[in-house]
Amino acid sequence: MVDVEKQPFLSIIVPVYNAQEYLKKCVNSIQIQSWNDLEILLIDDGSTDQSPTICDRLALEDERIRVFHTPNAGCVHARKVGVRNSWGKYIGFVDSDDWLNPEMYNKLCSKIIETNADLAICDIIRYENDSNICEWTQFFKSGVYDKEKLKKIVYPQMLYTGNYYEFGFLPCVWNKVVRKEIVEQCLYKIDDNITMGEDLCWTLFALWNANKIVYLKNEYLYYYRDTSGSMVKQGYINQLERIIALITFLDKEIKANDIDNILTTQFYYYTIAMVSNTIIELYSKYCIKFQLQKTVIRKIRQMQNISDIINKKNELILPELEKCSLELVANPTIISKVIFIVKIIKNKLRKCS
Secondary structure (H helix, E strand, O other), rough: OOOHHHHEEEEEEEEEOOOOHHHHHHHHHHOOOOOOOEEEEEEEEEEOOOOHHHHHHHHHHHHOOOEEEEEOOHHHHHHHHHHHOOOOEEEEEEOOOOOEEHHHHHHHHHHHHHHHOEEEEEEEEEEEEEEEEEEEOOOOOOEEEEEHHHHHHHHHHOOOOOOOOOOOOOOOOOOOOEEEHHHHHHHOOOOOOOOOOHHHHHHHHHHHOEEEEEEEEEEEEEEEEOOOOOOOOOOOHHHHHHHHHHHHHHHHHHHHHOHHHHHHHHHHHHHHHHHHHHHHHHHHOOOOHHHHHHHHHHHHHHHHHHHHHHHHHHHOOOHHHHHHHHHHHHHHHHHHHHHHHHHHHHHHHHHOO
């Protein structure tokens, strides 16, 4: 049992996997937070570089840091290990290659105390490289949202705002502080094997289960290092299997939480975005690999909710390429393939002109 008098307000959980290049900067940005009522849990997910040694050294230097070494089981499992061993009333997550503004947790936690919110959100600065830096703000207005406002304003636009592939709130976990009970309620349900969209798998339901949230718009307090690459690195079939696992889980949980009446159309748009990105990149890079194309399209046609989406495709407002990719899934004929490839070429030429 945790001594209530010594219980930290906030537990920061950092899953670590082969992050030796960035780990010290990440942890140091947590250590120097002006909000010091916190603990730091470093979850070494079976790293094969110097990350485990760095974690242990950091723990020796700061009594607020605890380290857990586990066999490699993925980010979802590492987060679960962190939450189970955490002592805080609220939880924050940080990716080990990112870093924080020194005032991030002071601003978020102070707002939580002031408003008695279950969840606090800030904005993000995204670093793709030194020459590509941008501010990520979110769709909703700054302020406090109680349950009535959540139902009226937030839930109808959580996954889709009316602009294609724009979330109401970004689904990432790391720009948020959340009451521990809500994290436990949502995180433990996620299959450890989900390795794509795992953030959305619990932030969506954390928002749903919260009674009050507070959003600090234009407070760019989390610094996100975008190291994501092309699907080619993963392989298209592997990528698609990850998408299918994600969509299957979300479909099941949306129905289990009895929110499909609110999220069905939003979920259609999210599914289309995930599927279309795969198809567009596949046909852009491998126009002549017909067997690979055939396998990908066949797997997409077998997805959980794809037949419902195809039946509704004429009612959905989609960009031209995404509309063509959905038509290709609905009717995978040679003619539709040719039309789709021509659309891709025209789109590339338009971007170059």
